[in-house]
Amino acid sequence: MAKSDKKELILEIGARLMHQKGYNYTGIQEILKEAEVPKGSFYFYFKSKEDFGLQVIDQYATHIGNALHGYLKDDTYSPLSRLRQFLNEFLASFIDNNYQGGCPLGNLALELADTNEVFRKKLNVIFESAIEAIQALLEQAQKQGELPPNKDPKDLAHFLFFSWEGLIMQMKMSRNSQSLDQFNRIVFEQLLV
Numbered sequence: 001m002a003k004s005d006k007k008e009l010i011l012e013i014g015a016r017l018m019h020q021k022g023y024n025y026t027g028i029q030e031i032l033k034e035a036e037v038p039k040g041s042f043y044f045y046f047k048s049k050e051d052f053g054l055q056v057i058d059q060y061a062t063h064i065g066n067a068l069h070g071y072l073k074d075d076t077y078s079p080l081s082r083l084r085q086f087l088n089e090f091l092a093s094f095i096d097n098n099y100q101g102g103c104p105l106g107n108l109a110l111e112l113a114d115t116n117e118v119f120r121k122k123l124n125v126i127f128e129s130a131i132e133a134i135q136a137l138l139e140q141a142q143k144q145g146e147l148p149p150n151k152d153p154k155d156l157a158h159f160l161f162f163s164w165e166g167l168i169m170q171m172k173m174s175r176n177s178q179s180l181d182q183f184n185r186i187v188f189e190q191l192l193v
Contacts, residue, residue, distance in 0.1 A: 007045040009035050015056045019104045022111050023053050023119075053108075054122060060104045061126045064090075068133045072140075079141035083134065084188055087164060091180060094168065099175045102168040110169075131157045138192075147192055160187065 014031045028042055028049055046052040067090075071082040094102055101107075105123060112119040138153035147153070163183065170179045 006035075006037055006041060010037060010042065010045060010052075011056060011059055014052060015059055015104070018053070018056055019101050019107065023108060024111065028052075050116070050118065053119065057105065057108065057119070057122055057126065061129075064105070065126075065129065065133070068130060072133055072136055078146050079137045079144065080146050080188065080192060083137045083141075083160075084184070088180075088184075091168070091171075091177075094171070095177055095180075099171050102172050103165060106165045106168060127161065131161045134160055141192075151192070156192070159191075163187070 010031060013035045014026065017026045017031060017034070029039065032039055032042055042052070046055065068086060071086040074082060077085065090103075094100075105126060108119065109123045109127070113123065114120075135153045135157035138147055138151075138156055141147035142149060142151065142153060167179055167183045171177060
C-alpha cells in the first residue's frame with residue numbers, strides 16, 4: 001500500500017471512529033489496529049493525536065464544503081430550494097443512521113471548544129465558512145425575489161446554521177424527526193417568506 005493510501009486509510013477509519021465515539025474516546029491504538037497499520041506509521045504521518053484530529057476536521061470540512069458549494073452553483077433549482085435540499089439530504093443520511101452520529105463538526109465543537117483552543121479556532125473558521133455559503137444562497141434568493149428585501153441574509157444565515165446544528169442535537173436525543181418537520185415549517189414557511 002502506498003504511503004498516501006495508508007495515511008488516507010488512517011484518516012478514514014479515525015474519522016469514522018471519532019464520529020461514533022468522539023475525539024477523546026477514540027484511541028490511536030484502536031485506529032491503527034482497525035487499519036492494520038503499525039503504531040510507528042501513525043507518527044510518520046501525524047505529529048500528534050491533535051495534528052491527526054485537525055486533519056480529520058479538514059477532511060470533514062472539505063466534504064461538507066464541497067457539498068454545500070455544489071448547491072451554490074446548481075441553478076437547476078431556486079436558491080431556497082437548494083438550501084432546503086442541502087439541509088434535508090444531510091439529515092436524511094442522519095435519519096437513515098437511526099439518528100446517530102449527526103454533524104461531525106458540531107459534535108467536535110461540543111466536545112472540544114471549551115478545552116482545546118486550537119480545535120475551537122479551527123472549527124469556528126469552518127463554521128463561518130459554511131455560514132458564508134448559506135448567506136450567499138440567501139443573497140441569491142433575495143436578488144431573485146424569493147427572499148423579501150427586508151430580510152438580512154447574514155443574520156438569517158447565522159440563525160439557520162446554528163438552528164440546524166441544534167436540530168441535529170435534538171433529533172439525536174429524541175430519535176425521531178418530529179423536530180425536522182417543525183424546523184422546515186418555521187424556516188421555509190414563516191421565516192424566509
